[in-house]
Amino acid sequence: MKKSLSIKVLTALCLATILWSCRKDKGVTPEEQTQLPGQGSTAVNGLYVLNEGNWGSNKASIDYYDYATGVYRKNIYGQANPSATLGLGDVGNDIKIYGSKLYIIVNGSGKLEILDVKTAKKLAQVDISNCRYLTFYKNKAYVTAYEGFVAVVDTATYKLDAKITVGREPEEMAVVGDRLYVANSGGYTSSNYERTLSVVDLATSKEIKRIDVAINLHRVKADQYGDLYVTSRGNYGDVKSNLYVIDTKTEAVKRKFDIEASNFAIDKDFAYIISTAWSNATMSNVISYSKINVKDETIIPGGFISDGTDKEIVMPYGIAVDPISSEVYITDAKDYVTPGTLYSIDKNGKKKFSVSTGDIPAHLVFYTK
Known part of the structure; x- marks a missing residue:
């Protein structure tokens, strides 16, 4: 009896040790470094890449590409915050x-x-x-939350100042002048999608109107002329995704491009669009790359990749454009399980380099001087 009990206790201790080790290992994933070409002297210090990590996996992570040294550092959060044993978190x-x-x-x-x-x-x-997305205005951070509000956070005190009621399941936002435009998706209820942009007066932190656009809105970005570019995800069936232009002077839709759009970035006079759309006819994803001149609102033939690199990219997911060189960075989520890839495309549409990232690389931001 004693021997049997001892074996059981020892087994339990061993199992507990294994489980603890697994938990601990999740938070101490070592940083990896890859040498890439440097960018030379530029007003940009580098590029941060946020990897989503699959839902429930607790594998969100941050990478950083240093322009001066050319070193790409993978999983920098754990190195900078060793006491965060569970890492950055989930998604x-x-x-x-x-x-x-x-x-x-x-x-x-x-x-x-x-x-x-x-x-x-x-x-x-x-x-x-x-929480979903964020933007800023006069020392306040604005954060959309799927509960139907925008949280207002003081950037000095880190305190939650207010909650602004908007539409259901709000997504991306953009600020033009003293107004905040919020894309409402209604994405949780496919039988009753939202189809509006909420307009928030930033002086009063109140929603003052809604602009009817299309169902299941997602991305919102402003060009340098004050227009908003807004994507609709459609219903993932007979209503396809699309890209719309909103005139913020009239606060009405002035253009529908009739091109599918999953994500995009605007740099100076150009918008760079990537799309991954499921086709029931072929039972596969249809991937496309488009480029638009936002000044005259015309589609530029041929997209923005000229050397066939688009054939390498399995699942285009995130996109950003260097504000100085106009190089385009595209992330490839691949199968959403294994590490992804970051691609650099120069202004002539040719690949400069690619590098392995964390799981589901999705969001990018340039760290400028």
Whole structure:
């Protein structure tokens, strides 16, 4: 009896040790470094890449590409924050820089992480359930939450100042003048999608109207002329995704491009669009790359990749454009399980390099001087 009990206790201790080791290992994944070409002297210090990590896997992570040295550092959060034994958290959904701080939305973990932009060391955390995207205006961070509001966070005190009621399941936002435009998706209820942009007066933190656009809105970005470019995800069936232009002077839709759009970035006079759309006819994804002149709102034939690199990319997911060189960075989520890839495409549409990232690389932000 005693021998049997001892074996059981020993087995339990061994199992507990294994489980503890697994838990601990999740938070201490070592940083990896890859040498890439440097960018020389530029006003950009580098590029942060936020990897979403699969839902429930607790594998959100941050990579950093240093322009001066050409070193690509993979999984820098653990190195900068060794006491964070569980890592960054579950599902990294947005990343932005404001002043000297790096702001990260971790959707599954329900938090806004605030880091030092130079060191990636954690400064603070604001808990916001089901948070999605963020933007800034006059020392305030605005965070959409799927509960139907925009949270207002003071960037000095890290305190939650207010909640602005908007539409159901709000997604991306953009600021033009003193107004905040919020894309409402209604994405949880496919039989009754939302189809509006909420317009928020930033002086009063109140929603003042809604602009009817299309069902299941997602991305919102402003060009340098004050127009908003907005994507609709459609219903994933007979209503396809699309790209719309909103005139913020009239606050009405002035253009529908009739091109599918999953994600896009605007740099100067051009918008760079990537699309991954499921085809029931071929039972596969249809991938496309488009380029639009936002000044005259015309589609430029041929897209923005000229050397066949688009054939290498399995699942285009995130996109950003260097504000100085106009190089386009595209992330490839591949199978959403294994590490992805970051591609650099020069302004002539040719591949400069590619590098392995964390799982589901999705969101990018340039750290400028």
